[in-house]
Amino acid sequence: MELQDIDLNLLVVFNELLRQRKMSAVARTLGISQPAVSNALNRLRKLLDDDLFLRTSKGMIPTQLAGTLAGPITEALDVIHHSLNARATFDPLTSTRAFTVAMTDIGEIYLLPGLMERLGKLAPGVKISTVCIHGDSLKGAMESGCIDxxxxxxxxxxxxxxxRRLLSQQYVCIFRKGHPLGRRDMTLEAFAMADRVSISAEGTGHTRVDAAIQQAGVTRRSRLSVPHFAALGHILQSTDLIAVVPQAYAERALVLFNLVSAPCPVKISEISVNVFWHATRHREVGNQWLRNVISDRFAVCPIPEATMSPQGLVVNCRGE
Incomplete structure (x- = not known):
């Protein structure tokens, strides 16, 4: 016999008869008529070729086959009932869950110290693993749940x-203390003559920096191109190279690498640093908790606001 041959409602009636032993009581519990209970029992008897329950002065007594089926059917229905009515919970104080978060090395430098400090207080057992952002592969990894x-x-x-928007960032120029550019204003002409490091972080929007510089008429190509920001501070502190970076990176790098910053003379639109999650994780309580922690710690916008665009839902601040 295959599962598609059995109406699950018949097993529900069977289970109630095991428990209450009276058709009238089963009918009241299930909210159906007594003839409907009798009809369900007759259908099940035909399917299993057994009486299943016998009438006695003490009510409906299960046959040997019904007694054999009782345990497995009761357990199976309990599992189904629990699964359908379960409400996932997440207790940060006791959870040992491991979350995977994709971010650039700027994100690691700027966000991770504060995030881990907060998690140490709210969820000491929660673990965070970061992965690099790699273009289209990021979409698939988030769709499959490999990245939260x-x-x-x-x-x-x-x-x-x-x-959900966290913060907005301007681009600034950074270079070592004592650099010749530090002795005069950072004009477009001075910028155009400087040797530059460009950062082409794959899968992010930072590649538009070079495009904006070219559109401004700067024809001199960068002397060095690196795929990420990790080594940038080390490079700048010991050379006369300059770089155009988001302000968040500059805030962390200036003191650490003895650098200075100046407004960028090239007009580059500010960037929005957001936290993203796939629609399949929108109602998942652990995911909700972590992104709320991140938003509470780093979002600068005080008023929840959500708007729908043709590309997808944009949730600003803490609105969902």
Missing amino acids: LAIGFLPGLTAGFFQ
Whole structure:
């Protein structure tokens, strides 16, 4: 016999008869008529070729086959009932869950210290693993649940993704203390003559910096191109190279690497650093908790606001 041959409602009636032993009581419990209970029992008797329950002065007594089926059927229905009515919970104080978050190295430098400090107080057993952002592969990893959240300037994550704004960033120029540019204003002409490091962080919107510089008429190519920000401070502190970076990186790098910053003479639109999650994780309580922690710690916008765009839902601040 295959499962598709059995109406699950028949097993529900069977289970109630095991428990109450009276058709009238089963009918009241299930909210159906007594003839409907009798009809269900007759259908099940035909399917299993057994009487299943016998009438006695003490009520309906199960046959040997019914007694054999009682345990497995009761257990199976309990599992189904629990699964359908379960409400997932997440207790940060006791959880040992491991979350995977995609972010650039700027995100690691700027966000991770504060995030881990907060988690140490709220969820001491929770673990965070970060992964690099790699273009289209990020979408698939988030769709499959391999990555819980992504943080950064990621204009490629649109349809199928939710996002919440954390902060906006301007681009600034940074270079070592004592650099010749530090002795005069950072004009477009001075910028155009300087040797530059460009950062092409794959999968992020930072590649538009070079495009904006070219559109400003700066024809001199960068002398060095690196795929991330990790080594940038080390490079700048010992050379006359300059770099155009988000302000968040500059805030962390200036003191650490003895650098200075100046407004960038090239007009580059500010970037929005968002936290992203896939629609399949929108109602998942652990994911909700972590992105709320991140938003509470780093979001600068005080008023919840959510808007729907053709590309997907954009959630600003803490609104969901």
